[in-house]
Amino acid sequence: MAPLCPAGGGVTRGRTVGPAARLDPEPPLAHKPHVSETIRKPWLVALLLAVAAEAIFLVRLSVPHMPVFDEVHYLPAARAMLALSGPANVEHPPLGKELIAIGIALFGDTPFAWRFMSTLAGSATVAGVFALAHLLTGRMRAGLVAAACALLGFTVYVQARIAMLDTFMVAFLTWAIVVLGWSMRRRGRSAWIAGAVLLGLATACKWAAAPYVAFAAAAFVHLKREDARRWSDLRIVPALALLGGVSVLTYFATFLPAFFYAQDAVTLKSLLPLQWDMYLRQRQVLPHHTYQSPWWTWPLLLRPIWYLYEPADGAQRGILLIGNPVVMYGGLAAVAALYHGWVKTGAARLLAPALLFTLAVAQFAVIPKSLGFYYYFYPASVFLCVAIAVAFDRWRARPWDEAFLLAAFALTLYFLPVLSGQALTDAGAFRRWTWFPGWV
Structure with a gap:
């Protein structure tokens, strides 16, 4: 497999040269590469990172031995999917529940099984963050910094250890972006089609991934018009047709098990009306929730979510979904710096991660949902690591x-008891980690 950012391409004064054009029009900065930057197999590093992340995520995965937060919705749906008994949790597409069901089929109906497939998705996300940063910079160090931020950013760790749909969506979405970006530098439509498949799979986990199909289309048109040698064997209209057609077909293919339900089975005739019913359910007005929060509060860490805070497995335990303040606030500064750098240089590689973060948050300003929650910020928190x-x-x-990562690591050790559900001293122990009233 070729490196994620192939050698041999470059630019001079905005003129693209070589077989592998860079993402941006600025000339490469002259520097003596660090030895790690000369590694020719970044895919191997990505694999090792995924293995390391998986080992971390699996530690004490079965604790607590009870459903946590939205697992109470998705576990019954996964069991129904496994038994093909009938529809459940029909407001969301089926793939995430199918993946949870695979874990149950492999290991039995146990807490470890409920969450196992989520650990794989979390590990894939860490590897994908590495791949995306390496793709944008061509440097191993940047990829490793991004992967370390993902591991130390809290959100990937917590989501990788709970059976929720967002975990799978972000894994497919991250790799869709990587593959589509990589396809710009490779002839052949296979990578473009693979990226479209991954976008379809992400949307089949949760509809929140659907806007990224439009984002990918818009980015393709802009970059292709800017330099026709990008995606050299793809023309705009056929490429957009492939992107939309393949992603939609992939999305609908994930409904196949629902055609075999014992009750209320999906049919070709009912498949499209089902989508409208799902849309109406997404728009329904829900009652007030303790942890609801508007989209603009998420980057500021104003209202994280306690997935668990109660006696479990013989002790008081807590699981807090919150971003690492060093990574989240540092990420906001990075986004601002990247926008500033893009204005000065026009470099698309600076704009890309900043824009991904912005779109990941801003879409919830227009999505017609009555309630918002901090876990909707999960994709944006991952893009911050790349930024x-x-x-x-x-x-x-x-x-x-390095100093930044050390500070993030220190906070990880500090918050770890309420990220991993460790036994706490008493019911009031939460005060140690709730720095602000909105964190209670």
Whole structure:
């Protein structure tokens, strides 16, 4: 397999040269590569990162031995999917529940089984963050910084250890972006089609991924018009047709098990009306929830969510979904710096992670849902990790990136008891981690 960012391409004064054009019009910065940057097999590093992340996510995965937060909705739906008994949790597409069901089929109906497939999705997300940062910069160090931020950012860790749909959606979405970006530098339609398949799979987990199909289409048209040598064997109209057609077909293919339900089985005739019913359910007005929050509060960490805070497995335990303040606030500074750098240079590689973050948050300003929750911020929190790595790489901020990761690691150790559901001293122990009233 070729490197994620192939050698041999470059630009001079905005003129693209070589067989592998860079993403941006700025000339490559002259520097002596670090030895790690010369590694020719970044896919192997991505694989090792995924294995390491998986080992971390699996530790004490069965604790607590009870459904946590939205597992109470998705576990019954996964069991129904496994038994093909009939529809459940019909407001969401089926793929995430099918993946949870695979875990149950492999290991039995146990807490470990409920969450196992989520650990794989979380590990894939860490590897995908590495791949995306490496793709944008061509440097191993940036990829490793991004992966470390993902591991230390809290959100990937918590989501990888709970059976929720968002975990799967983000894994497919991250790799869709990587593959579509990589396809720009490779002839052949296979990578473009693979990216479209991954977008369809992400949408089949949760509809929140659907806008990224439009984002990908818009980015393709802009970059292709800017330089026709990008995606050299794809023309605009056929490429958009492939992107939309393949992603939609992939999405509908995930409904196949529903055709075999014992009751209320889906048919070709009912498949499209089912989508309208799902849409209406998404728009329904729901009662007030303790942890609801508007979209603009998520980047500011104003209202995280306690997935669990109660006695479980013989002790008081808590699981708090919150972003690592170092990574989240540092990520906001990185996004601002990348926008500033893009305005000055026009470099698309600086704009890409900043824009991904912005779109991931801003779409919830227009999505017609009556309630919002901090876990909707999960995709944006992942893109922040890429933004941090690209910003450090752009300004050659060594050893500040190491100091940044050390600070993030220190906070990870501090918050770990309420990220992993460890036994706490008493019911009032939450006060140690609730720095602000909105964190209670």
